[in-house]
Amino acid sequence: MSHRLSAPARREQILHVALEVFANSGFHGASMNDIAEAAGVTKPVLYQHFDSKRDLYQALIEEVGNRLRTNIGKATAEATNGKSQTELGFRAYFRWVADDHDGFRLLFGSGSRRDDEFNEAIRKIIAESARAVAPLIAVDIDESHRETLAHALVGLAEGASRRLVGLGQDFDPDAIAAEVSALAWAGLRAVTPKD
Amino acid sequence: MSHRLSAPARREQILHVALEVFANSGFHGASMNDIAEAAGVTKPVLYQHFDSKRDLYQALIEEVGNRLRTNIGKATAEATNGKSQTELGFRAYFRWVADDHDGFRLLFGSGSRRDDEFNEAIRKIIAESARAVAPLIAVDIDESHRETLAHALVGLAEGASRRLVGLGQDFDPDAIAAEVSALAWAGLRAVTPKD
DNA sequence: ATAGGGAGCTACCGGATGGTAACCGGGTCA
DNA sequence: TGACCCGGTTACCATCCGGTAGCTCCCTAT
Structure with missing residues (x-):
């Protein structure tokens, strides 16, 4: 064969x-x-x-995680301000999703989150993304809320991607990124302290 | 015993x-x-x-899904305009998360999504939520993009919730809802057609 | 030719777990 | 008091699956 x-x-x-x-x-x-x-x-x-099934799976998570990290890192490094950082970040994210459907599903679509061991690895990836996003939230709210909003924004991209990937057809990552990042950026400006 | x-x-x-x-x-x-x-x-x-383990699991998904549906439905029914609908919707969602941690984790935290059979049920719940959100996106973009943005907003709430639930401590759902819905509403207004 | 190494295969084990058959025992009602 | 209903138990089966021992075969180098 x-x-x-x-x-x-x-x-x-x-x-x-x-x-x-x-x-x-x-x-x-x-x-x-x-x-x-x-x-x-x-x-x-x-x-x-x-060594084991888990070992194989973990290797995949790490590999995919690195691809994601690298893409976003490279893209946002070129940004000069918050807004363009947001746009470039989302663009890199959706581009990654668009040509790594399987990777996306491995990290975000599956039961990876359930298992403590894997959970840790994926949590790290998400937390890392959130940490990249957090500084964009300029508003003067306490650290914990800022973190939560950052995770919300990561979820924003995840939610959109889940549907796009779920549809099974290809999509234009840049177009989606433009809309989502517009939403995110304007949204961020609107969060006001206290209420 | x-x-x-x-x-x-x-x-x-x-x-x-x-x-x-x-x-x-x-x-x-x-x-x-x-x-x-x-x-x-x-x-x-x-x-x-x-009848089976799957049967039990499915029953739980349905039950939890109904609780979620009902809460949000009741809350948004009282809204008179898009903005308050957004606020009330998110508030109902986060209140649900706050006092049904286990339900949230069942639907969104787990390997439920993997399995085709369960996937279907959960997909329905998410799609339903998205359908409730979609009309709030006033902008004149094509149906498919609107749907995607709706899913993104559902992910927004999911992302925030995942972290909050993951922390294990209780949280004030109304405060979070205020911030997230502010973000969402302002974000929605900012999405522009085409570009 | 032949020895050796490395890629791959057959065949198997053992534990975990979904699911079931058959039985038990106490409260209730004639 | 005794029959029966029914919630609950013990003990078991069958299957799936991760993981392993040990062999085979081919290619290469001497």
Whole structure:
């Protein structure tokens, strides 16, 4: 069949294939046999590259998380003010979602959040995103509320993405980003202290 | 121990206890034995009231979904304009989250989304919320974008809630609602057609 | 040719868990 | 008092699945 691969190549291929399988079926829904079959090999091969199922899954979370981080980081680094930072950040986010559907579903669509171990990793990614967003909230409210609003904004992007990805069709990330970031930016300006 | 209960009472108790267990451990993480033990009975008793584990879980999703629906529906019914509708809607939502942590985690915190069968039920709830939000987006953009923004707003509330619930402490739902709805309302006004 | 290493496979184990069959025991009513 | 209803229990089955031991086969280098 698909010939033998070198160890590193096989590892990459497994990661690639596993991402798709996990994204489709979730951690519990996908068996190691499923993944092995999808990769055109048998189970023991998986264990030559990963210590356990969790290990494989975790590796994926980390990899996908890094892609997300990197994209947003690069994009916002070029921003000169809050508004453009917001726009560029959302654009990078939606671009990432648009061409990494499986990655998005792995992180945000699945049961990853349930499991304590995975939860931690994903929480970190979300918290990190929130921390990037928080400084944009200029209003003088207490730290805790600011954090909460930051998480809300992360949820804003997540909610839109979930639907877009759920539809299964491709979409124009820049157009969505423009609307969502307009909403976010104007919204941020409107939050007033106290009430 | 806790004496025998009438069938209906036992059913209610099981639902109550199962919500907590599922919320804590997720669908896969919680075994029927866990739930039975938490309820102070044994497994077969569960099967006298529910056909299967999935059946029990589904019943919970529906029940929680109804609570959410009802609360928001009642609240927004009193609104006279878009702005107050937004405020009242968010307030009802956060109030629900505040006193139904377990319900929130069942619907939004867990692996429920993964499973096709459950997914459908939860999707419906989210879609319903989005449909309630969509009319507030006055801007003249095409239907699909409006839907996406509506989902984004649902995600806004979800993101904030996830953090609040995750912190484990209680919070003032009205205060959060005030901020989030201010953000949402101002944001909505700012989305402009085309660009 | 042949030895060796590394990629891959067959076959298996054991634990966890959803689900069930068969039984028990106490309160109620004739 | 004795039959029966019904909520509850014990003990079990069957299956799925993560994980592993040990072998095979092919390619390469000497």
